[in-house]
Amino acid sequence: MQVKTISVATIQMEVTPAPVSTRLARAEKLINTAAQSGAQLVVLPELFNTGYTFDPSHYHFAEDIYGPTASWMKACANRNQVHIAGSMMLLDGDEVYNSFLLFAPDGKYWRYDKNYPWGWERGFFREGNRINVAHTNLGDIGMLVCWDIAHPELWRRYAGRVDLMIICTSAPDISNPTFQLPSNYNLNFDNIGAIAQTLKNKGIKLFENVLKQQVAWLGVPTIISSAYGKIQTTIPNGFLSFLLFAVLNPKLFKYLPEASQLQMSCGVLTNAKILDAGGFPLVFPNEENEENFYISEIQITKDKKQLYEPQPKTKLGLLSYIFSDIILPWLSIPIYRKGLRQNWGERMAPIQASSRNWTFLISITAFLAFLLGILFGKRNRK
Numbered sequence: 001m002q003v004k005t006i007s008v009a010t011i012q013m014e015v016t017p018a019p020v021s022t023r024l025a026r027a028e029k030l031i032n033t034a035a036q037s038g039a040q041l042v043v044l045p046e047l048f049n050t051g052y053t054f055d056p057s058h059y060h061f062a063e064d065i066y067g068p069t070a071s072w073m074k075a076c077a078n079r080n081q082v083h084i085a086g087s088m089m090l091l092d093g094d095e096v097y098n099s100f101l102l103f104a105p106d107g108k109y110w111r112y113d114k115n116y117p118w119g120w121e122r123g124f125f126r127e128g129n130r131i132n133v134a135h136t137n138l139g140d141i142g143m144l145v146c147w148d149i150a151h152p153e154l155w156r157r158y159a160g161r162v163d164l165m166i167i168c169t170s171a172p173d174i175s176n177p178t179f180q181l182p183s184n185y186n187l188n189f190d191n192i193g194a195i196a197q198t199l200k201n202k203g204i205k206l207f208e209n210v211l212k213q214q215v216a217w218l219g220v221p222t223i224i225s226s227a228y229g230k231i232q233t234t235i236p237n238g239f240l241s242f243l244l245f246a247v248l249n250p251k252l253f254k255y256l257p258e259a260s261q262l263q264m265s266c267g268v269l270t271n272a273k274i275l276d277a278g279g280f281p282l283v284f285p286n287e288e289n290e291e292n293f294y295i296s297e298i299q300i301t302k303d304k305k306q307l308y309e310p311q312p313k314t315k316l317g318l319l320s321y322i323f324s325d326i327i328l329p330w331l332s333i334p335i336y337r338k339g340l341r342q343n344w345g346e347r348m349a350p351i352q353a354s355s356r357n358w359t360f361l362i363s364i365t366a367f368l369a370f371l372l373g374i375l376f377g378k379r380n381r382k
Contacts, residue, residue, distance in 0.1 A: 006139070041084075045168055045226055096336075115128050115130075115131075116148050173204075178264070
């Protein structure tokens with residue numbers, strides 16, 4: 001078995017939004033130092049060029065593939081003679097995607113669009129529907145973005161096709177949030193109700209247990225970049241989101257007049273690390289509140305791993321997927337369409353006639369099934 005050793009680096013950046021030019025300059029300092037330390041591949045965080053928030057101003061930060069961020073990535077990869085990867089809000093025709101771009105030193109690039117925007121993220125970009133294997137001089141590289149990690153079918157589609165995986169994240173710990181209303185009333189999953197309590201700490205479980213299990217099953221080294229810090233943000237569909245909370249806890253209905261101004265604060269799950277083919281960390285941050293890079297050598301085998309073991313299940317619970325992949329995205333789609341059209345014109349985010357009715361019917365059915373589950377659960381407890 002032939003083995004090739006390459007040097008890779010993961011970058012950790014502060015999550016607070018800042019002008020694109022400022023964040024690119026900060027990223028370039030880290031890339032320059034990582035390249036001087038021998039890195040051949042550098043992975044930047046999710047939305048590294050803007051920071052992470054649900055603020056409406058972010059619609060304006062979408063760029064096309066010839067815009068400032070992608071042009072900078074291409075030039076920086078060439079100057080440093082390294083491969084550079086990171087995600088941005090990519091304007092593509094009449095839609096916006098969270099696109100993970102990988103640039104080689106010669107200017108060639110690969111693109112992966114986040115397949116599963118988490119919940120409220122669907123208010124800022126739409127979902128992709130493909131994976132992408134980047135056939136580079138370093139090896140065949142698979143790509144995922146943050147919440148995609150929770151979906152085993154994406155890992156399965158890369159099985160036997162890649163030599164390593166790269167994953168970028170800027171993951172708010174939405175499994176441990178604090179929501180604030182203008183009246184200074186705060187709520188969290190403990191006082192929203194028993195159903196919400198089942199969602200607590202799922203983010204930590206995802207980036208510890210689930211990630212390690214899927215990497216070990218796939219059997220290839222994996223580089224994960226990350227943001228760090230604390231997020232304070234508006235909720236793009238605050239009224240409807242709060243209405244959902246009130247369904248879970250009817251005592252909250254009296255706060256509905258304030259719900260459109262709902263705010264959320266939470267920490268960021270600091271996940272920057274480099275894992276070997278068994279899912280064990282080769283390097284991970286020892287300073288959470290510092291912009292830095294972390295570098296390690298990884299080994300790539302010439303022959304793709306043949307998988308015989310069953311793929312592990314995520315065990316995050318059905319409710320995590322119902323909220324994250326169905327209910328909150330459905331509530332956020334009108335926000336996405338409105339935001340894009342206000343910033344980029346009425347041609348943006350067209351409604352696809354072939355899928356409109358089915359999407360609405362499936363979403364309503366899932367929501368009603370969820371409510372019936374709550375009612376039957378209460379009846380069984382009596």
